[in-house]
Amino acid sequence: MKFLEKKWLAPLAISLLLVGCNSEEPAKNDDTETTENAGASEEAGPYTVVDDRGVEVTFEQVPEKIVSLQPSNTEILFELGVGEQIIGATEFDTYPEEALEIERISDSMTINTERVIELQPDVVFAYTVGEETHIEQLENAGLKVFVIKTAATIDDVYGDIEQIAEVLNVEEKADEIVSGIEEQIAAVQEKTASLDVKEKVYFEISPSPDIWSVGSGTFQQELIEAAGVENIYADQQSWFAVSEEDLITRNPEAIITTVNYSEDPKGEILAREGWSNITAVQNEEVYELNADILDRPGPRIGEAIELIASAIYPEIFN
Incomplete structure (x- = not known):
């Protein structure tokens, strides 16, 4: 589930909503392969990516306008080099500093679905806990919603980075990021x-x-x-x-x-x-x-x- 920042909720609610990793949740979907070649080129035709609900989300072209409903996904988007494309984020998206300039469309408990629909993003990156009604509203309005289950493991984080990169046709950048994290962890473990x-x-x-x-x-x-x-x-x-x-x-x-x-x-x-x-x-x-x-x-x-x-x-x- 999600840990955003602990100052906005009672500590327990924060633990359960903002950091993610409830062992009772179903296993994270391992099938992150596209059913079609995802974004073979920026000019390519429709491509499909499977989200963590197991839903096949089809894009006519690589998304340009993005809404992010989770701080960790916002950080991933900036790391992938597409942070400037985010037009809506939560009020707890505080990193990197540029994220503070993005319009806030969600607080700790609710999403301003009307505003999200008005913004007409090409993709909304949502998460799996407590947002079912909002997801349905956004999808009924014709928006593309890609759900990322909050990571419970380090490998899940790598998977999230790869999935988001697949949607945005920046897979090579994702490989660089994952390799960099692995090297950083390896350096720590070499010492310990x-x-x-x-x-x-x-x-x-x-x-x-x-x-x-x-x-x-x-x-x-x-x-x-x-x-x-x-x-x-x-x-x-x-x-x-x-x-x-x-x-x-x-x-x-x-x-x-x-x-x-x-x-x-x-x-x-x-x-x-x-x-x-x-x-x-x-x-x-x-x-x-x-x-x-x-x-x-x-x-x-x-x-x-x-x-x-x-x-x-x-x-x-x-």
Whole structure:
């Protein structure tokens, strides 16, 4: 589902809507091949690309005007070099800086379908959770809607980049981007491979009093593992409410927080009653990392993995 920015919703809703990776969702469609040769040339006739609903979306020509309904897809579009073609985005599309200039046609919960229809985009990149009614309205108005299920894995991110590139006839650029991410991740893992023991880390996505963390089946778990770190809650599934008593018993050696809507997330954690015996708190190994980078399954995932690894293992990155 989608993690946009946590300041606009209650933390749990953010976890479920903005970062994507619900293990209960159906598996991401692997059949991303075109049923016809997608955009053999910019002058080519109709071509068809399959979206993550399994729907074949046919384009008469390569789309020029784009609406993006998810920040991670907006980042992908800019990375593919077609960001200037985006004419509508969500109010949480904050990266790159140029994205701030795009007209806002969606807030955290709703899409201004009337405005989207008025803009007459050639394609709307939507996502799979909570937008069924909007998708139907847009399609009934004759718009091309291409649905991208929010990535649950690193490989899913590569697939998203490739699908979007296929729609826009920039497949070679997608190959470059994926290769660059793979190299970035490999460079991190080359450093962490020398570690004898992985540090035990607690990853917080929502603060006290309603504390939530991430377990297996989440996008964040993929990043944590790729960074050479051990999630103390890898035995849990999806997003879940944390028992403080259980967390204290598990005694993490470091804490990562992506909470970005309180004044001092790190200070709040260090000052929590009853947490003073936790090793991470005693050693002040609490790290506030950029939520937009860690929570968005887009082209910055290599950077996200490096952020985690360099925070936990600064000695091997200096």
